[in-house]
Amino acid sequence: MTDRFLELLRTRPELADAAAFPFNFDVSRADHVEDVHLASGAQLEPIAGDDTGGTFFLSGGTAVLYASSEGDAVLIADSVGEALEMQIRLPEWCENLTAELDEEAMRAAVRASDNEAREEYAPELDAQRAALITGLGLPERPLTELFAMTESAAGRTEPDHLLLNSAELCAYRLDESYRMCLRDVVLGPGREELERMRAGDLGAREEVAADPVLRAGALRAAQFDRRDGDLPLLRLLLVAECAVRTERFEERQLAAVLVAAYGQDEDVALLRSATSGLFTDRVGAVEWAGAEEARRHGRDIGAESEFTWVELAHRQGRVEHARVALIRMLDDTGPDAGRLRKLSRALESIGDHAQAARAQFNLLSLQDSARDRASEAYVLARLERGKGDLAAAGRALERARTAVGLGGPAPDEDVAGWHRRGLGRLITEQHLELTLAAAATGDAALARTTMAHGKVLLKTIGKESAKALSPLSTRAKWAVAGL
Incomplete structure (x- = not known):
């Protein structure tokens, strides 16, 4: 169902022009500077932009999220109508508003900022504001109430409205005062x-x-x-x-x-x-x-591990709360193998394979020994397959094979005997699982190539491990035969 206020802006050019200038809500600029999505997977629709490259989004169907071109994002309103009220009656040039101001002081602050705007670039400001308020049918609520509404919305950005860069999966920044504890x-x-x-x-x-x-x-x-x-x-x-x-x-x-x-x-x-x-x-x-x-x-509650609260959130069914905390933690984590491993496993446990793979990829890059590279590479393959990137899963398995010396130089001493231990079984199992996944999606080339490696592995690993994987191996072989 189309939002009434958006429909008015899209069908009445005079209202759209006034909203775009000077109030910086331009429905003709609904293209963000990069691909983004919500961490929760909820619906996200760009509806307008401003002259700095920022974008207003419908987030989760009705709420309005603003994302700057510099990587910040905050929920500003629970509806398009409220967002327009804030843009028009508390415009961006009113920079000195605080919750401590009463109604009279807030109106005075807005008047002073409006005077500067009229003198510098918006001489028709009053007429434009009045036309928009009347044309859109916006209420005349107290400014203190309107300010409290936008502050309340900002404090509810997390967990449901966390915005991610779709390419790198990093979260957009949010002022600490609005961050979820x-x-x-x-x-x-x-x-x-x-x-x-x-x-x-x-x-x-x-x-x-x-x-x-x-x-x-x-x-x-x-x-x-x-x-x-x-x-x-x-x-x-x-x-x-x-x-x-x-x-x-x-x-x-x-x-x-x-x-x-x-x-x-x-x-x-x-x-x-x-x-x-x-x-x-x-x-x-x-x-x-x-x-x-x-x-x-x-x-000392401040000394408690962040993972304690993440785990408790997960057990309480607060998956989005746990997801937000883990993504923020991952964004702030440098080359710390132990922390990356914890993050990878915790993200996998809540079902976020994409973020888990991001942590695991960074973890794999830190491994010094061949055994550790093989161990972390097969985990990365599992996560990439879980998020649906089968080609990336194939590349991860290639790294695992290289680490143990299959199809290349002899393995390092620290990984000797890998085929007779659990590592051999785990790497082989991931090859068979990837074969099945590739066959299910119709990727015949990947399925056949991966199964060929799987056959070599089945002959290489210990007999007990190969026997345990026999049912999975049979399914994978039949899947490839049916392509």
């Missing part, structure tokens, strides 16, 4: 439940004890907000963690640390069970808790 987002439910438990809410105790995700949030909240009277609650959470051994060890360890720090004799048996007998008395429990706090479960 993932830590506060994911700790919110845990903090709320912890306060309910502290207030004696039995329902909250039952809910948290029964829900591993809520327990994780409550434990993290308690880690950074410790109270003298929390021991009974923490015991309850530790018992719940111990009762479900299939749940994550991290939370059980944290719950044990929080309980052990109180140094109560009556908790020693429970703590020994939770920690597989790491200590035998109260003194040992306190010492162990202190060591764990110093190592990984301290009280």
